[in-house]
Amino acid sequence: MPLLPPGRPDRVDDVPTATLERLPVYLQVLTGLAEQSIRTVSSTDLAERSGVTAAKLRKDLSFLGSFGTRGVGYDVVYLHGCIADWLGVMRPLDVIVVGIGNLGQAVASYNGLAGRGFRIVGLIDIDLSRVGESVACGDISVRIRPLADLGEAARQAQIGVIATPGSAAQSVCDRLVAAGIRSILTFAPGVLRVPQGVEVRRIDVGVELQILAFRERRHSPTSPWQPGAVSA
Amino acid sequence: MPLLPPGRPDRVDDVPTATLERLPVYLQVLTGLAEQSIRTVSSTDLAERSGVTAAKLRKDLSFLGSFGTRGVGYDVVYLHGCIADWLGVMRPLDVIVVGIGNLGQAVASYNGLAGRGFRIVGLIDIDLSRVGESVACGDISVRIRPLADLGEAARQAQIGVIATPGSAAQSVCDRLVAAGIRSILTFAPGVLRVPQGVEVRRIDVGVELQILAFRERRHSPTSPWQPGAVSA
């Protein structure tokens, strides 16, 4: 007797989470192939360029439909269109970025955000000396607004990006949620508390480096250390 | 008959990948608890603060050893020490950052990098007008060096961070690998090709946003669209 409603825990409309997380990568590779005027690609080739196995790629695509031709492969432009359509790239979402330090500015000026279905509609910073400054966000230029404008700006957006110091992250998060934001990308270390129904993804450079570092140290000939030999 | 050498595919010394990827998060939460002078924590509490279930937390820790006291919980400082020790935080690794735009500068000036076991030992940028400029990396200040110094700087490091535009990423990656780097963190879109034995982790803001966006669009009342109804 399952505790969750039967059917699809951790899935959205029968597409596994793991598959959803790879689709943007396939899309990216297909964009590159189209730019090179490559018309057709096999699952083997596309998989290799995407860093996955061919079996995994074909299984992933099979959740969306069947887009290839047996004996031939996939039409690059057609498959790109199908995945883009499925991911909803054509219906842009509005993004607000809070904390316009180096990181926030990097996100705001990220090239190709428009091409991936996003519009920067608000930039918020606590530092009044930066308020009023313009940041080039792709084609357009967006003015930095003060913290007091957070709620108003957030109400015009569907996605919030938190690029503040960790100490401010939870408070910013609360205000975004209060303004109706249900999708948050945070760069701040630490776990954000959000009500049910709000999705948070976290990017933590320190965590990524520590994962890399662990394996690096295991391979390193300079380290006489063994895991399990915990000192105290 | 397995194709991989029998034993532990995708594992490092019997610690599952999924567990390894959560350990830095636990460490971070424990650091916070120690700063608040909280002496003891239960698996339920620590798990909640880390955004995982208590069962998962206990299972994760069980791969490293048994650090708690039944009926009581975990000593915060002791557990922190054990995980930090196990992750190797005490033996710093040297990091080179290539591409000192907003993103590279954000990584370089990331606070607490030292506390997590990293030292920035090299900053490289192609823009000669920025060469010579100093960037504050925690306690110390590091001078930006020209692209020509990449190999020399990389030979002094164990980890490479690529924060260049996508077009330069593969070439930078090749040069890092040639200089002996085996652990790479890249922010550039697209998959890097590396020889066997080199580990790459990729952070792609666009991909993260697209994953968030998909679920956001599914919930959105303004979207009449259904997956599966692919247009062309």
Add this chain to the structure above:
DNA sequence: TAGATTGTTAATCGATTAACAATC
């Protein structure tokens, strides 16, 4: 002791993989 909480087991679940029938 009684209450609490760990460490571990066994069951379940989701993701990956290999293989192959279908078919261009």
Add this chain to the structure above:
DNA sequence: TAGATTGTTAATCGATTAACAATC
């Protein structure tokens, strides 16, 4: 037709979860 490649199945594998005996 012969060769190639997809879409799908069934088996395997890894990760998660619930439950509980051990024990502080």
